[in-house]
Amino acid sequence: MFQGIFSISCFQYCSGYRAKTAEYPGISRRCLQYKIKEYHISSQCHYDES
Numbered sequence: 001m002f003q004g005i006f007s008i009s010c011f012q013y014c015s016g017y018r019a020k021t022a023e024y025p026g027i028s029r030r031c032l033q034y035k036i037k038e039y040h041i042s043s044q045c046h047y048d049e050s
Helices: 002-013 018-023 029-038
Strands: none
Touching: none
């Protein structure tokens, strides 16, 4: 449960940018995508490839 809350908090903190969100806790974007799917986090986010 903590992991889901942490993922959501990071996602909100980074304004929905997946690359920044993955960077913050030090995980890959692929891992972040799995967490987004696992915890049913809204997929309405920005895509930042930088």
